[in-house]
Amino acid sequence: MSLNIKHLLGLKDVPKNDIQLILDTATTFREVLERPIKKVPTLKGTTIVNLFYENSTRTRLSFELAEKRLSADTLNFTTSNSSTKKGETFKDTVRNIEAMKIDMIVVRHQSAGVPHYLTKISNASIINAGDGRHEHPTQALLDMYSIREKIGKLNNLNVCIVGDISHSRVALSNIFGLITMGAKVSVCAPPTMLPKNIEQFGVKIFHDINKAVAENDVVNVLRIQLERDAGNTIPSLREYHNYFGITGDVIERNNKDILILHPGPINRGVEISSEVADGPYQIILDQVTNGVAIRMAVLYLLGTMN
Amino acid sequence: MKLLLKNVHLLNPEQNLDETNDLLIDEGIITKIGNVSKEEMNSSEVYDYSGKYCVPGLFDMHVHLREPGREDTETVQTGSNSAAEGGFTGVACMPNTTPTIDSAEVVNSIKKKAENHLVDVYPIGAVTKDRKGEFLAPIAELVDAGAVAFSDDGVAVKTASILRSALEYLKMYDLPIIEHCEDETLAGGAMNEGSVSTLLGLPSIPTIAEDLTVMRDISVAEYVDGKVHIAHISSKKAVQLVIEAKAKGIKITAEVTPHHFTLTDEALTSYDTNYKMNPPLRTEEDVNAMIEGLKDGTIDCIASDHAPHSIEEKEAEFIFAPNGILGLETQLGLSISELVHKNHLSFSQLIEKLSINPRKILNLPVPQIKVGEKANLTIIDSDEVWTVDIKKFKSKSKNSPFDKRLLTGKSVAVINNYQFYKEGKFQNLK
Numbered sequence: 001m002s003l004n005i006k007h008l009l010g011l012k013d014v015p016k017n018d019i020q021l022i023l024d025t026a027t028t029f030r031e032v033l034e035r036p037i038k039k040v041p042t043l044k045g046t047t048i049v050n051l052f053y054e055n056s057t058r059t060r061l062s063f064e065l066a067e068k069r070l071s072a073d074t075l076n077f078t079t080s081n082s083s084t085k086k087g088e089t090f091k092d093t094v095r096n097i098e099a100m101k102i103d104m105i106v107v108r109h110q111s112a113g114v115p116h117y118l119t120k121i122s123n124a125s126i127i128n129a130g131d132g133r134h135e136h137p138t139q140a141l142l143d144m145y146s147i148r149e150k151i152g153k154l155n156n157l158n159v160c161i162v163g164d165i166s167h168s169r170v171a172l173s174n175i176f177g178l179i180t181m182g183a184k185v186s187v188c189a190p191p192t193m194l195p196k197n198i199e200q201f202g203v204k205i206f207h208d209i210n211k212a213v214a215e216n217d218v219v220n221v222l223r224i225q226l227e228r229d230a231g232n233t234i235p236s237l238r239e240y241h242n243y244f245g246i247t248g249d250v251i252e253r254n255n256k257d258i259l260i261l262h263p264g265p266i267n268r269g270v271e272i273s274s275e276v277a278d279g280p281y282q283i284i285l286d287q288v289t290n291g292v293a294i295r296m297a298v299l300y301l302l303g304t305m306n
Numbered sequence: 307m308k309l310l311l312k313n314v315h316l317l318n319p320e321q322n323l324d325e326t327n328d329l330l331i332d333e334g335i336i337t338k339i340g341n342v343s344k345e346e347m348n349s350s351e352v353y354d355y356s357g358k359y360c361v362p363g364l365f366d367m368h369v370h371l372r373e374p375g376r377e378d379t380e381t382v383q384t385g386s387n388s389a390a391e392g393g394f395t396g397v398a399c400m401p402n403t404t405p406t407i408d409s410a411e412v413v414n415s416i417k418k419k420a421e422n423h424l425v426d427v428y429p430i431g432a433v434t435k436d437r438k439g440e441f442l443a444p445i446a447e448l449v450d451a452g453a454v455a456f457s458d459d460g461v462a463v464k465t466a467s468i469l470r471s472a473l474e475y476l477k478m479y480d481l482p483i484i485e486h487c488e489d490e491t492l493a494g495g496a497m498n499e500g501s502v503s504t505l506l507g508l509p510s511i512p513t514i515a516e517d518l519t520v521m522r523d524i525s526v527a528e529y530v531d532g533k534v535h536i537a538h539i540s541s542k543k544a545v546q547l548v549i550e551a552k553a554k555g556i557k558i559t560a561e562v563t564p565h566h567f568t569l570t571d572e573a574l575t576s577y578d579t580n581y582k583m584n585p586p587l588r589t590e591e592d593v594n595a596m597i598e599g600l601k602d603g604t605i606d607c608i609a610s611d612h613a614p615h616s617i618e619e620k621e622a623e624f625i626f627a628p629n630g631i632l633g634l635e636t637q638l639g640l641s642i643s644e645l646v647h648k649n650h651l652s653f654s655q656l657i658e659k660l661s662i663n664p665r666k667i668l669n670l671p672v673p674q675i676k677v678g679e680k681a682n683l684t685i686i687d688s689d690e691v692w693t694v695d696i697k698k699f700k701s702k703s704k705n706s707p708f709d710k711r712l713l714t715g716k717s718v719a720v721i722n723n724y725q726f727y728k729e730g731k732f733q734n735l736k
Contacts, residue, residue: 132508200504
């Protein structure tokens with residue numbers, strides 16, 4: 001079995017078979033992570049560059065660990081500056097790195113479309129680790145994996161994404177992936193946090209967190225950007241917490257069977273209360289562990305294609 | 307030297323001229339229409355232009371020549387060459403140069419660089435000092451030096467108050483302010499806001515950014531009875547606002563670029579930065595409104611917003627790439643293909659949009675095709691099928707999304723300022 005896709009740019013056009021294969025392959029690697037020696041020789045001799053143009057701790061660590069677990073050689077290129085400010089163009093940077101004979105590029109960038117652009121200027125296999133507010137496909141894959149692991153299926157499941165959908169790459173990837181896998185997806189946020197025509201993707205819109213929790217099986221809680229949102233898209237963090245925050249009270253009043261996900265890092269007391277973040281409904285740290293398995297699966301499947 | 311253009315379709319709606327005849331040009335002056343003698347024929351360079359149009363030289367009232375400041379991307383010389391290749395004998399150049407065209411010295415230096423060229427270059431002065439929206443530029447001095455209009459293009463005139471002052475001051479000269487209509491508090495995105503921006507995850511600019519400034523400008527123009535020309539109109543609502551303003555007799559005119567009546571934001575799914583411009587490509591509904599606006603006369607003219615950028619600037623990551631594309635060498639072909647061959651405009655109406663109306667907006671004389679006049683002409687083959695090739699552009703830059711596009715209609719030659727341009731070569735007629 002092999003993938004139809006050659007790069008993982010987003011989940012928009014990834015066929016169901018491919019998502020299925022990635023999730024199933026991740027199950028194997030998830031088992032590897034429980035072994036005393038958590039390393040397999042699968043990508044020995046493969047060189048992977050982690051090209052991170054934006055601050056990221058957990059995604060970069062997760063990819064790096066996945067690469068090491070697969071015995072790949074890894075290089076990290078991290079800069080918070082855009083190439084334009086540095087003097088060297090993005091294209092020249094990529095060409096330089098590629099001249100060192102690398103096989104795969106994992107890229108995080110503040111501009112949407114950079115992974116697509118990379119496929120045009122590089123021969124390496126490209127994995128999108130987050131481009132602007134566009135997509136973050138491995139996050140959505142690990143979310144789907146975690147839901148499937150806990151509930152046993154994705155088909156016909158009701159999943160709601162809560163938070164700043166406008167500025168979220170996690171939301172779009174989850175919407176595309178979950179819909180492909182047969183789930184029913186909704187979003188819950190104040191209208192200022194919803195992008196124009198989000199309903200075009202077939203998602204339902206909630207503005208009431210109680211309803212959203214009551215009518216769904218899973219809630220995926222997005223991080224609120226403290227510095228950006230307060231005073232602009234929402235009046236205050238306090239008001240957001242009171243009206244859209246996931247608290248023990250909201251869960252217990254509406255749906256005690258709910259499963260809570262959060263891609264991290266969490267803002268306790270803003271989008272999620274501590275009692276929920278540490279409580280019985282959430283699988284936040286499982287997501288982190290599964291993230292390594294999912295990234296191993298993606299790297300393995302793309303890295304072993306011809 | 308004598309030029310004889312045989313069997314050419316002479317067309318100038320301004321003169322009610324529409325006939326096929328022979329045109330004799332001696333040392334750059336039209337000396338005869340019809341009845342050309344054997345003797346004259348033998349002493350002339352003869353071109354058989356059967357089936358081709360001869361119209362008053364085309365005029366593009368919105369180009370960026372990048373000089374002074376960014377001579378690596380375009381100069382007055384290369385931009386003028388690009389204009390001649392595209393069929394234009396006159397251009398008006400925007401003041402967002404470095405330094406800004408906000409002093410007589412800069413106007414003079416541009417005019418000096420343009421003085422021996424076939425193409426007439428008319429500088430547009432900045433409305434405010436350094437286009438910052440704080441203090442009026444020396445408008446009278448700029449008019450004296452030769453500025454034909456005023457604009458802070460790149461941005462709208464910052465405040466209603468300074469716009470009001472400028473419009474009132476300009477009433478002394480009956481010249482327009484050309485407005486890049488965009489509310490700065492809603493600006494800053496990389497594409498049009500809508501379904502496609504949501505799909506692509508790109509920061510977006512809503513159409514209300516344009517509409518609000520059009521509304522403001524119409525109100526101010528009405529109040530002071532000033533003249534405002536809306537540059538690169540792109541939203542359906544803005545066209546509606548112009549219709550209403552014109553009906554009330556407010557002095558509003560508008561231009562549209564070929565890309566805004568040809569392309570939609572769907573093109574951005576490629577993340578190709580050659581589709582990044584401001585105003586951004588909008589939806590099919592907006593494109594249709596542009597075409598309707600051209601048909602019913604709401605939109606007075608077509609202008610390219612010719613915006614050269616270097617390859618390395620355009621090859622940046624999408625959100626960092628600059629806005630704008632080249633236009634001078636594709637404008638006529640796109641206009642004929644999209645408007646004339648699709649039966650939206652007659653060829654004669656197109657010439658009004660590309661030659662006559664822009665000059666009228668700027669109070670410039672429209673060239674006449676008659677004996678005794680200096681020849682200022684464009685020869686057009688409206689049926690020539692050709693493929694755009696950016697490698698052949700005369701512009702110094704290459705940033706066009708129309709590379710490899712098949713177009714119908716092309717400029718064959720241009721004549722102006724006692725020079726003849728054809729197939730990449732200038733020839734002196736004196």
